[in-house]
Amino acid sequence: EVQLLESGGGLVQPGGSLRLSCAASGFTFNIYAMSWVRQAPGKGLEWVSGIRGSGGGTYYADSVKGRFTISRDNSKNTLHLQMNSLRAEDTAVYYCAKVRSSITILGGMDVWGQGTTVTVSS
Amino acid sequence: QSALTQPASVSGSPGQSITISCTGTSSDIGTYNYVSWYQQHPGKAPKLMISDVSSRPSGVPDRFSGSKSGNTASLTISGLQTEDEADYYCSSYKSSNTLVFGGGTKLTVL
Numbered sequence: 001e002v003q004l005l006e007s008g009g010g011l012v013q014p015g016g017s018l019r020l021s022c023a024a025s026g027f028t029f030n031i032y033a034m035s036w037v038r039q040a041p042g043k044g045l046e047w048v049s050g051i052r053g054s055g056g057g058t059y060y061a062d063s064v065k066g067r068f069t070i071s072r073d074n075s076k077n078t079l080h081l082q083m084n085s086l087r088a089e090d091t092a093v094y095y096c097a098k099v100r101s102s103i104t105i106l107g108g109m110d111v112w113g114q115g116t117t118v119t120v121s122s
Numbered sequence: 123q124s125a126l127t128q129p130a131s132v133s134g135s136p137g138q139s140i141t142i143s144c145t146g147t148s149s150d151i152g153t154y155n156y157v158s159w160y161q162q163h164p165g166k167a168p169k170l171m172i173s174d175v176s177s178r179p180s181g182v183p184d185r186f187s188g189s190k191s192g193n194t195a196s197l198t199i200s201g202l203q204t205e206d207e208a209d210y211y212c213s214s215y216k217s218s219n220t221l222v223f224g225g226g227t228k229l230t231v232l
Contacts, residue, residue, distance in 0.1 A: 108173025
C-alpha cells in the first residue's frame, strides 16, 4: 500500500525550530519529487516547498524562503522539513505529498499523508 | 506568490452539473499545462482529482473533468452526487519553480 506518514509536529514558541519528517512506503521513493503543503486553521492550502527525486533541486514559497529547508534521505525513504525562525503565521497542518508523475517536479500530487500539526505560540 | 482565484462557493442539485473556475495569469495557468484539482472533505487530507489540466488518476470517476482556456482552468462535475460535497482547490505550476493554489471553493449539493 502506498503510504506517507508525517511526524514531528507540536507546540513551539515564536523564533523556535522544529523538524518534520515524512516516512514513505509502497513506491519507489527516489524517482518521485515530493512537496510539503500546509493548511492554516480554517484556511486554504498553501504550497511550502518541493524537492526533486534525486534531492538535487529544492524549491520554496517566498513565505518560507531562508527559514525552512527541505531535504530527503532516499536510503531511508524519508522526507524532512527543517523549520527555523518560526512565526505565528506558520501555525498549520503540514502535509507531505508525492508528485504523481516521475518526470514532473511541481505537478499534481496523488499521495498525501494524514498531516502533522504545528502550533507556534508563546 | 499570489493565489489563483476561485469562487468562494458553488451549489447544485443531485444529478446536475457544475463548473468551478480557477483564474490565474500568463505566469502560471496561461503558460503551463500543470493545473491540478483537489477535493478535500472536512478533517481529511486533499485528494487529487485532476492533474495536467485534464488527466484523471485511476479511481476518480469520469464525472470529473478538467479543461483550460487562456489563463482560466475549469473543473466540471457532472451527475452531482451528495458525496461530492466538499472543498475544491486548483493549483498550477508557476514560473520560477513554484506552485500556487487557489483559495478554494465550497461545493454544496442541495
